[in-house]
Amino acid sequence: MIALVVDGIILGSILSLGAVSLTLVYGIVRFANFAHGDLMAVGAYVAFFLVNTVFATLDIPIATFGPLSFGLPMLLALPLAMLMTAVVAVVVDRLVFRPMRARRYATVMFVIGSLAVAFAIRALVFIIWGPEFHFYTQALRPALKLPFDVRVKPDQIFILLACLAMVAGLYLFLQRSKIGQALRATADNPDLARISGINTEHMMIWTWAIGAALAATAGILLGIDSQIRPEMGWNLLLPLFAAAILGGIGNPYGALVGGMVIGIVQQVSTAFLLPTYKPAVAFVILILVLLIRPRGLFGSEQRGF
Amino acid sequence: MSLLEASEIVSGYGDIEILHGVSLSVGRGEMVAVIGPNGCGKSTLMKTIFGLLTPTGGRVTFKDTDITGMPPHEIVCQGLSYVPQADNTFLSLTVQENLAMGAFLRPDIYAVQAEMAYGLFPDLKARRNAKVSSLSGGQRQMVAMARALMLEPQLLLLDEPTAGLAPVFVEAVFAQIAHVNSQGIAVLMVEQNARLALEHAQRGYVLASGENRFTGESSALLANEEVARLYLGGAA
Numbered sequence: 001m002i003a004l005v006v007d008g009i010i011l012g013s014i015l016s017l018g019a020v021s022l023t024l025v026y027g028i029v030r031f032a033n034f035a036h037g038d039l040m041a042v043g044a045y046v047a048f049f050l051v052n053t054v055f056a057t058l059d060i061p062i063a064t065f066g067p068l069s070f071g072l073p074m075l076l077a078l079p080l081a082m083l084m085t086a087v088v089a090v091v092v093d094r095l096v097f098r099p100m101r102a103r104r105y106a107t108v109m110f111v112i113g114s115l116a117v118a119f120a121i122r123a124l125v126f127i128i129w130g131p132e133f134h135f136y137t138q139a140l141r142p143a144l145k146l147p148f149d150v151r152v153k154p155d156q157i158f159i160l161l162a163c164l165a166m167v168a169g170l171y172l173f174l175q176r177s178k179i180g181q182a183l184r185a186t187a188d189n190p191d192l193a194r195i196s197g198i199n200t201e202h203m204m205i206w207t208w209a210i211g212a213a214l215a216a217t218a219g220i221l222l223g224i225d226s227q228i229r230p231e232m233g234w235n236l237l238l239p240l241f242a243a244a245i246l247g248g249i250g251n252p253y254g255a256l257v258g259g260m261v262i263g264i265v266q267q268v269s270t271a272f273l274l275p276t277y278k279p280a281v282a283f284v285i286l287i288l289v290l291l292i293r294p295r296g297l298f299g300s301e302q303r304g305f
Numbered sequence: 306m307s308l309l310e311a312s313e314i315v316s317g318y319g320d321i322e323i324l325h326g327v328s329l330s331v332g333r334g335e336m337v338a339v340i341g342p343n344g345c346g347k348s349t350l351m352k353t354i355f356g357l358l359t360p361t362g363g364r365v366t367f368k369d370t371d372i373t374g375m376p377p378h379e380i381v382c383q384g385l386s387y388v389p390q391a392d393n394t395f396l397s398l399t400v401q402e403n404l405a406m407g408a409f410l411r412p413d414i415y416a417v418q419a420e421m422a423y424g425l426f427p428d429l430k431a432r433r434n435a436k437v438s439s440l441s442g443g444q445r446q447m448v449a450m451a452r453a454l455m456l457e458p459q460l461l462l463l464d465e466p467t468a469g470l471a472p473v474f475v476e477a478v479f480a481q482i483a484h485v486n487s488q489g490i491a492v493l494m495v496e497q498n499a500r501l502a503l504e505h506a507q508r509g510y511v512l513a514s515g516e517n518r519f520t521g522e523s524s525a526l527l528a529n530e531e532v533a534r535l536y537l538g539g540a541a
Contacts, residue, residue, distance in 0.1 A: 181398070184398060185395045188398060189392055191357060192392060192393060194377040195381065197456065198378060198406070198409050199376075304395065305397060
């Protein structure tokens with residue numbers, strides 16, 4: 001049981017990072033982005049391409065760090081994949097969502113638009129990398145044996161720490177930096193932000209770039225933990241939304257907690273249910289939240305975070 | 306020569322035309338009140354001047370620059386500032402962060418301007434790290450005005466600054482507006498509290514059904530029988 005909780009924390013940390021970025025984007029662009037999971041996949045595949053195709057020919061030293069399954073190549077690929085995924089998201093915004101904003105489309109049109117983007121991205125991933133599974137490495141790493149029969153792979157400890165570091169970094173960025181404050185102001189009251197001299201179109205670009213970079217990180221960490229598949233992000237969309245809504249949609253700090261809760265409950269549920277029911281567990285939590293506390297744990301009537 | 310000149314403004318929401326050719330002007334350092342019944346287009350006029358609505362006709366010039374159809378984040382650079390009637394603060398941000406957003410385009414003058422704002426509204430200084438959502442209605446109105454003053458505007462647009470405030474605060478807000486005006490900042494305000502607004506302003510415009518109805522010195526408007534009967538709730 002404790003082992004399942006530990007597994008849940010690892011899964012939860014990835015879900016948290018995905019949900020935090022999903023809800024950050026929602027808070028500013030004001031629609032549910034169904035392409036978020038597929039941005040995670042883009043990040044994972046770009047890193048795969050860099051590590052296993054580009055860097056493999058470059059003879060980069062330190063192929064693995066100690067007990068971890070990856071090394072310097074992955075550490076170099078991570079920021080590049082974040083950047084590439086951010087570029088993809090910003091370009092998508094330019095091509096798809098910005099024209100829709102200019103014509104003042106209804107929110108539902110943006111959601112359907114994001115669904116189309118999700119399908120398009122996944123189709124491209126299929127065309128470029130094929131439908132089969134990929135792994136960053138074939139190397140097997142022994143798990144650490146901890147008390148209470150808990151086994152944790154060193155990679156998983158890295159995943160947890162990386163997720164926490166990313167969310168902490170985002171928190172500092174939003175609270176301390178000028179752009180971060182302007183993002184919060186835009187989420188809180190877009191008209192007043194414009195009146196104050198904030199170019200909200202610039203804030204859209206920042207939002208997509210940051211949201212996509214964090215999604216890419218979540219995708220890469222998921223790929224390190226399990227495998228890389230074209231539908232890896234799409235399959236996570238339901239738990240991500242469950243986590244975001246549980247935490248209060250639009251509130252990144254709530255999504256952090258929401259992701260942990262969903263991750264732990266999903267893993268612990270496998271003690272009683274077949275693992276194939278894991279998505280259903282997220283769905284049940286989502287329905288319960290909507291019935292009992294639609295604002296989520298940390299949501300409030302007012303906008304902003 | 307006037308600071309702000311709006312001529313023959315036609316504007317509204319989508320297909321619904323609210324203003325059918327409204328004109329007004331504000332001189333340097335002047336305080337001007339726009340009054341009129343609910344739905345006469347007072348707020349629409351403010352939003353159109355500030356670029357939140359694009360007029361379908363007419364022209365807005367500020368210091369001889371044509372600002373018609375300019376986006377708000379560019380208009381604010383020209384020396385105009387706007388306090389909307391509702392939702393005029395960032396509730397989830399602290400007082401200090403609200404002021405920082407007011408000076409978003411000029412971080413270099415933030416510190417000086419923030420001190421000026423705290424000097425003008427001493428109540429805010431003690432609550433600078435409090436979220437605006439925890440403040441009273443009167444304090445929120447101070448935050449809204451302080452935010453708008455951060456860029457050293459030459460003209461402040463105020464949309465119903467006393468709406469929803471308890472009567473005790475109404476006089477205080479008017480006193481603050483008068484104080485701001487006394488520093489040389491021109492004020493264009495839209496007010497429900499028509500009599501008080503005219504008593505503080507030098508000139509006034511009466512709008513009705515999206516058109517100019519009466520224009521003149523405040524004292525003349527206050528003395529006008531028809532204005533008094535229709536818009537000031539009683540005889541002159």
